[in-house]
Amino acid sequence: MALAGRCDPLASARDRARTVLADVAPCVNDAVLVVSELVGNAVRHTTAGPDCLTIEIDGDQVIVAVHDPEPDDGRVHLSETAADPLAESGRGLWLVQTLARRWYVETTAVGKAVVAVLPRGETAVSRVAGS
Numbered sequence: 001m002a003l004a005g006r007c008d009p010l011a012s013a014r015d016r017a018r019t020v021l022a023d024v025a026p027c028v029n030d031a032v033l034v035v036s037e038l039v040g041n042a043v044r045h046t047t048a049g050p051d052c053l054t055i056e057i058d059g060d061q062v063i064v065a066v067h068d069p070e071p072d073d074g075r076v077h078l079s080e081t082a083a084d085p086l087a088e089s090g091r092g093l094w095l096v097q098t099l100a101r102r103w104y105v106e107t108t109a110v111g112k113a114v115v116a117v118l119p120r121g122e123t124a125v126s127r128v129a130g131s
Contacts (some may be wrong), residue, residue: 038066069111
């Protein structure tokens with residue numbers, strides 16, 4: 001889904017994630033939150049904002065990626081205060097890390113993508129409850 005040039009890429013990305021995953025993945029709410037955090041970070045921390053969102057369903061996982069035109073310069077990382085409940089900001093990637101099996105930054109031909117891989121058949125709440 002193209003996000004470049006949209007006046008509200010965050011709402012568009014959340015709606016798209018809900019629509020794509022609604023009938024196929026119990027993790028839809030986790031995925032919408034991850035998409036929200038990744039798009040929000042691209043809006044706040046890049047000059048051009050996000051280019052596009054991709055959502056892929058691959059067996060037992062959902063892969064979401066937010067692409068932007070800026071190179072991976074190492075700035076995409078967990079904040080030192082990420083787990084601090086009193087911190088006013090900086091918890092976005094901590095949430096992504098908590099909800100996803102893994103996340104990473106991938107260099108692309110035109111910039112980078114921040115990718116999160118979520119378990120398709122379960123939610124973060126069900127994983128914690130099953131522990």
